[in-house]
Amino acid sequence: MKKRGQTQQFDKASFKASVKKHLVTTYAQNIETASDKHWYLAVGKALAEISTGNLLETEKRIANAQTRSVNYFSLEFLIGRLTGNNLISLGLYEQISEAVTELGFQLTDLLEQERDPALGNGGLGRLAACFMDSLAAQEFPSVGYGLHYQYGLFQQSFLNGHQIEFPDAWREAEGYPWEVQRPELNQFVGLYGDVSSYTDDEGQQHRRWNPAVTLQGIAWDLPIIGYQNQSVFPLRLWECRAPVPFNLAKFNDGDYVGAQQTQIAAGNVTKILYPNDNHDQGKVLRLTQQYFHCACSIADIICRHLKNGHEINSLSKFEAIQLNDTHPTIAIPELMRVLLDDHQLSWDDAWAIVSKIFAYTNHTLLPEALETWSEALIGELLPRHLEIIFEINHRLMVQVEAKWPGNNEIKRKLSIIAEGQSRMVRMANLCVASTYAVNGVAALHSELVKRDLFPEFDELFPGRLQNVTNGITPRRWLKYCNPQLSALISEKIGTEWPAHLEQLEAIAQFATNTQFQQRFAEIKKQNKQRFADWVAENLDIELDTNAIFDVQIKRLHEYKRQHLNLLHILSLYHRLLNDPTFDMHPRVFIFAAKAAPGYALAKDIIYAINKVADKVNNDPRLNGKLKVVFVPDYRVSLAEIIIPAADVSEQISTAGKEASGTGNMKLALNGALTIGTMDGANVEIREEVGDDNIFIFGLLVDDVEKLKSEGYNPHTYYEQDSLLKASIDLLDNNEFDATDCAAFSNIRHNLLEGGDPYLVLADFADYVNAHNCIDAEYRDQTQWVKKTILNTALVGKFSSDRSIRDYVNNIWHLTALPK
Numbered sequence: 001m002k003k004r005g006q007t008q009q010f011d012k013a014s015f016k017a018s019v020k021k022h023l024v025t026t027y028a029q030n031i032e033t034a035s036d037k038h039w040y041l042a043v044g045k046a047l048a049e050i051s052t053g054n055l056l057e058t059e060k061r062i063a064n065a066q067t068r069s070v071n072y073f074s075l076e077f078l079i080g081r082l083t084g085n086n087l088i089s090l091g092l093y094e095q096i097s098e099a100v101t102e103l104g105f106q107l108t109d110l111l112e113q114e115r116d117p118a119l120g121n122g123g124l125g126r127l128a129a130c131f132m133d134s135l136a137a138q139e140f141p142s143v144g145y146g147l148h149y150q151y152g153l154f155q156q157s158f159l160n161g162h163q164i165e166f167p168d169a170w171r172e173a174e175g176y177p178w179e180v181q182r183p184e185l186n187q188f189v190g191l192y193g194d195v196s197s198y199t200d201d202e203g204q205q206h207r208r209w210n211p212a213v214t215l216q217g218i219a220w221d222l223p224i225i226g227y228q229n230q231s232v233f234p235l236r237l238w239e240c241r242a243p244v245p246f247n248l249a250k251f252n253d254g255d256y257v258g259a260q261q262t263q264i265a266a267g268n269v270t271k272i273l274y275p276n277d278n279h280d281q282g283k284v285l286r287l288t289q290q291y292f293h294c295a296c297s298i299a300d301i302i303c304r305h306l307k308n309g310h311e312i313n314s315l316s317k318f319e320a321i322q323l324n325d326t327h328p329t330i331a332i333p334e335l336m337r338v339l340l341d342d343h344q345l346s347w348d349d350a351w352a353i354v355s356k357i358f359a360y361t362n363h364t365l366l367p368e369a370l371e372t373w374s375e376a377l378i379g380e381l382l383p384r385h386l387e388i389i390f391e392i393n394h395r396l397m398v399q400v401e402a403k404w405p406g407n408n409e410i411k412r413k414l415s416i417i418a419e420g421q422s423r424m425v426r427m428a429n430l431c432v433a434s435t436y437a438v439n440g441v442a443a444l445h446s447e448l449v450k451r452d453l454f455p456e457f458d459e460l461f462p463g464r465l466q467n468v469t470n471g472i473t474p475r476r477w478l479k480y481c482n483p484q485l486s487a488l489i490s491e492k493i494g495t496e497w498p499a500h501l502e503q504l505e506a507i508a509q510f511a512t513n514t515q516f517q518q519r520f521a522e523i524k525k526q527n528k529q530r531f532a533d534w535v536a537e538n539l540d541i542e543l544d545t546n547a548i549f550d551v552q553i554k555r556l557h558e559y560k561r562q563h564l565n566l567l568h569i570l571s572l573y574h575r576l577l578n579d580p581t582f583d584m585h586p587r588v589f590i591f592a593a594k595a596a597p598g599y600a601l602a603k604d605i606i607y608a609i610n611k612v613a614d615k616v617n618n619d620p621r622l623n624g625k626l627k628v629v630f631v632p633d634y635r636v637s638l639a640e641i642i643i644p645a646a647d648v649s650e651q652i653s654t655a656g657k658e659a660s661g662t663g664n665m666k667l668a669l670n671g672a673l674t675i676g677t678m679d680g681a682n683v684e685i686r687e688e689v690g691d692d693n694i695f696i697f698g699l700l701v702d703d704v705e706k707l708k709s710e711g712y713n714p715h716t717y718y719e720q721d722s723l724l725k726a727s728i729d730l731l732d733n734n735e736f737d738a739t740d741c742a743a744f745s746n747i748r749h750n751l752l753e754g755g756d757p758y759l760v761l762a763d764f765a766d767y768v769n770a771h772n773c774i775d776a777e778y779r780d781q782t783q784w785v786k787k788t789i790l791n792t793a794l795v796g797k798f799s800s801d802r803s804i805r806d807y808v809n810n811i812w813h814l815t816a817l818p819k
């Protein structure tokens with residue numbers, strides 16, 4: 001019996017039976033005594049029966065269609081919990097909820113049992129997950145290639161305000177119900193060793209790599225279920241094991257550790273996700289992870305291509321490979337190696353394929369994030385690949401010489417090899433020189449990539465550098481996380497909008513409709529209450545839902561300027577205690593952010609915010625006007641309850657630093673008003689929602705450069721702005737911290753003597769003004785709610801379905817699978 005929007009055949013009785021079967025046979029649990037966790041696992045397993053079947057079906061349809069596929073290479077996929085989202089995509093949420101109730105449980109309680117597969121750091125990883133969902137929703141043949149990390153992004157908790165990290169064993173002892181092993185797809189990967197030459201029968205010279213170590217790649221598939229269309233595409237994650245995990249001879253000799261040595265070493269390769277966001281981590285294990293990922297994925301693509309009866313020469317005709325940042329760049333010399341050495345193609349024939357199959361997305365301009373690997377390290381780990389990189393660079397330098405004869409400066413800048421103490425391989429240059437398309441992730445960012453990062457490459461390869469503005473999937477980030485708002489929208493404009501987000505524009509006509517305003521505002525209030533209940537239960541802090549919920553949720557990084565937000569809070573604290581005339585609408589500042597474990601100042605900022613929170617939340621002099629909440633262990637499932645509850649979205653990065661941002665899109669879609677700089681996608685959000693419905697402040701990109709080039713002195717601002725001075729001085733008088741922890745003075749030092757590299761002081765006054773506007777405008781709820789409705793209505797552009805259509809039309813050139 002099919003219901004509206006349900007594409008999946010569903011029989012409640014057999015589903016309930018399947019759940020009970022898995023509870024007993026898969027998890028060995030008694031129906032009478034099984035825990036919520038085991039019921040969740042059994043429900044997941046029962047549903048995975050559907051998706052795995054559709055996965056194999058879809059594979060057949062793609063093979064029969066003889067059509068092009070895109071392979072999305074990413075070291076991160078921040079997929080979040082799958083069960084709830086997959087029920088939305090299967091169109092079975094209500095039915096399963098009913099069935100689970102008949103089994104004696106609340107579906108929402110069981111969904112809470114699922115651990116977040118946190119296989120990513122932040123925006124880049126989450127974008128990859130949203131993109132896979134949008135490829136499946138539009139039935140574009142696609143495979144996501146990632147790593148099956150045993151430990152995801154560390155779990156964060158606070159000890160006396162300090163961040164402490166715990167390993168994230170995301171897969172329960174019982175495993176993850178949605179994943180399925182594909183042993184027939186396992187691969188072998190070499191490492192280290194040397195390269196030798198040989199002459200073939202025709203007298204042709206060839207090179208051969210003789211790896212010293214062999215690893216095995218175990219294929220795990222996670223289903224990417226298309227939104228209400230029967231298609232399921234794989235997110236293929238590679239786990240690393242030793243081909244011979246146990247050496248019995250050594251064991252018999254009593255060398256128990258030795259017996260497992262190879263397995264231990266192999267297991268380390270996919271043991272854990274590197275926890276850095278926007279920061280290059282030059283560790284050999286990280287390069288080994290990147291190569292293992294690329295070698296398994298390239299081998300899998302070629303197997304599939306040949307299995308579908310195609311010649312190797314037509315590889316780039318049927319396959320496109322998108323490199324999600326430079327992390328999988330080594331895939332380029334890897335494919336060259338396979339084509340040259342395993343398929344004996346000439347250099348030109350191999351290059352003709354490689355240069356037409358790869359495209360690269362740049363996600364940051366931060367110099368410290370641009371990956372470089374020492375030539376020595378690559379030469380040791382991947383000797384054949386270094387040879388190929390040298391040849392690619394040689395041929396690039398020939399092109400550069402032709403374009404700019406005798407210009408060694410440009411040669412030095414564009415060279416893939418950076419001279420110096422130790423010669424380094426620039427992965428971004430290798431990407432730009434070897435791919436047919438290079439894109440930034442927001443209009444402003446892509447302009448800066450052209451103007452500041454790769455101006456010469458833009459001239460050398462006209463048209464190669466382009467833009468594809470990021471997006472978010474409306475399935476998870478509205479339909480799933482904000483069911484009440486979704487129901488109100490569907491009531492007004494029908495139910496097609498989750499697959500056609502531009503239809504939301506029709507909601508704008510209700511922006512001044514009183515009755516609609518009331519319902520819209522009531523839903524925000526209820527979402528705020530849901531989050532307030534979560535905070536009360538988990539953090540023991542009482543929140544007033546009449547207050548403005550002001551949200552800054554993203555990784556902790558100086559360029560994202562959580563410390564500017566903190567300074568504003570200190571200014572409010574100062575004014576509330578020192579200015580009897582100062583009256584503000586109650587405000588709750590909500591933070592959530594993980595700092596990379598090695599990023600000391602970021603950890604100091606977390607500590608300072610926690611200490612300020614302890615003080616202001618328990619200071620009766622503030623009459624509850626000011627509250628600060630730092631929610632620990634930020635992750636996708638937390639974002640899903642914070643975002644619908646937000647009134648204000650903090651997007652306050654220094655102009656030119658945040659490539660795009662995607663949290664900004666999620667918050668605006670859920671009716672939060674943005675306070676932000678003209679940076680990343682904020683610029684395009686402003687274009688879509690209009691000047692009246694956003695609070696823009698601060699220096700523009702060119703102002704930032706001008707101020708820096710003229711010599712920026714933060715003391716000038718400190719001396720001239722009394723409120724700024726008072727706020728900064730609160731960082732140093734033990735107002736908030738009786739311990740001798742240097743966190744507060746480290747922050748103060750960074751902002752003054754340290755030169756304030758992210759111009760916090762220069763933007764402070766304008767930021768305070770923008771917040772004053774928010775305070776004033778929030779008091780006129782009719783106007784405020786109108787603006788929130790217009791934000792939800794006018795950000796349809798930021799659906800990742802639109803981003804994917806841009807990639808398909810401008811870069812990948814795919815055809816959707818025929819029905």
Ligand SMILES: [N-]=[N+]=N[C@]1([C@H](N)O)O[C@H](CO)[C@@H](O)[C@H](O)[C@H]1O
Nearest residue numbers: 123124278363441658659660661
């Ligand atoms: N790495 N990286 N880059 C980022 C994010 N931090 O993950 O990629 C995200 C996805 O493109 C961007 O939205 C964000 O601005 C950028 O900083």
